[in-house]
Amino acid sequence: MTPPMKPLMSGMRPTGRLHLGNLLGALDNWVRLQDAYNCFFSVVDWHALTTVYEDPGEISANIREMVIDWVSAGLDPERSVLFVQSHVKEHAELHLLLSMIIPIPWLERVPTYKDQIQQLKGKDLSTYGFLGYPLLQSADILVYQAEVVPVGEDQLPHLELTREVARRFNYLYEPVFPEPQALLNRVRLLPGTDGRKMSKSYDNCISMSASPEEVKQKVQQMVTDPARIHKTDPGHPEVCVVHKFLQVFDTETVGETEDDCRAGRIGCVACKKRLLTRLNAFLDPIRERRALLEGQPGLVDGIIADGAERARRIAADTMERVRAAMKLRV
Numbered sequence: 001m002t003p004p005m006k007p008l009m010s011g012m013r014p015t016g017r018l019h020l021g022n023l024l025g026a027l028d029n030w031v032r033l034q035d036a037y038n039c040f041f042s043v044v045d046w047h048a049l050t051t052v053y054e055d056p057g058e059i060s061a062n063i064r065e066m067v068i069d070w071v072s073a074g075l076d077p078e079r080s081v082l083f084v085q086s087h088v089k090e091h092a093e094l095h096l097l098l099s100m101i102i103p104i105p106w107l108e109r110v111p112t113y114k115d116q117i118q119q120l121k122g123k124d125l126s127t128y129g130f131l132g133y134p135l136l137q138s139a140d141i142l143v144y145q146a147e148v149v150p151v152g153e154d155q156l157p158h159l160e161l162t163r164e165v166a167r168r169f170n171y172l173y174e175p176v177f178p179e180p181q182a183l184l185n186r187v188r189l190l191p192g193t194d195g196r197k198m199s200k201s202y203d204n205c206i207s208m209s210a211s212p213e214e215v216k217q218k219v220q221q222m223v224t225d226p227a228r229i230h231k232t233d234p235g236h237p238e239v240c241v242v243h244k245f246l247q248v249f250d251t252e253t254v255g256e257t258e259d260d261c262r263a264g265r266i267g268c269v270a271c272k273k274r275l276l277t278r279l280n281a282f283l284d285p286i287r288e289r290r291a292l293l294e295g296q297p298g299l300v301d302g303i304i305a306d307g308a309e310r311a312r313r314i315a316a317d318t319m320e321r322v323r324a325a326m327k328l329r330v
């Protein structure tokens with residue numbers, strides 16, 4: 001008999017439609033990990049509130065969009081538990097109980113805390129929720145007794161905090177929680193159309209749900225070798241955004257294209273055409289799945305309801321053990 005798969009947990013804030021950078025930097029990893037782990041993936045709406053609490057109106061629309069993006073990308077709602085954080089109140093209860101045992105300095109020294117306050121200067125982040133959100137993340141993870149957490153590098157301090165909190169709980173009461181391991185996402189670097197990091201705040205993204213027309217516009221905007229004026233001029237693929245995309249989306253012929261570019265045998269227009277074909281071939285199955293889900297809103301509702309139910313069952317079990325360990329049972 002094969003041993004049961006280890007529990008894995010991760011989450012994403014519902015901040016709007018995902019772009020190709022999100023897909024290749026995180027979501028793709030999740031899709032792959034479904035084969036090896038018992039996966040819990042959460043749309044963490046309470047986390048979104050920690051920074052957009054003044055303007056929560058968009059969160060619920062973004063939740064649906066995110067679930068649609070996830071399933072279109074290949075997350076399988078039958079195998080993995082896809083759910084919305086706020087539908088599983090156990091996260092909040094565990095967060096509260098863990099707040100009894102975490103020293104405040106552990107939260108204050110999380111590097112993202114001061115960084116974010118600096119970066120989001122226009123917002124008042126001197127709130128209790130913002131200080132505590134890494135602990136909420138710990139609760140997200142521990143409530144499923146997850147052993148593995150796929151994240152980007154920026155999240156490593158939060159994982160370290162989670163391990164420390166788990167250790168402290170286990171030491172003070174009973175050993176309930178495994179210490180979860182971070183699993184660094186394999187990132188395939190994709191720049192934005194202007195060559196900077198692909199990011200919503202730079203307006204240089206290609207959305208996962210972009211139509212062929214939008215993709216065409218984006219590819220046309222892509223920055224190529226500025227030193228190249230005529231098609232016969234030798235090109236420098238290392239400074240070209242189209243080349244970086246071909247390295248990801250056209251692995252088979254990118255070497256040939258690179259040689260042709262350096263030798264002045266292929267022009268930027270032809271190169272962009274080639275990329276456009278490849279990108280559309282990559283996005284077509286994703287688009288098809290999105291169209292299917294958009295056409296049947298009930299499907300998405302069903303996925304979200306079913307995910308919440310499955311998540312709750314596991315989380316409720318953990319909370320029974322937590323309450324018992326903390327002598328909270330009458």
Ligand code: TRP
Pocket residue numbers: 009010011012013044047136137140141149150151155
């Ligand atoms: N804090 C994470 C981020 O901002 C999102 C997140 C919330 C998360 N809960 C989680 C990630 C649990 C992994 C596991 O990206």
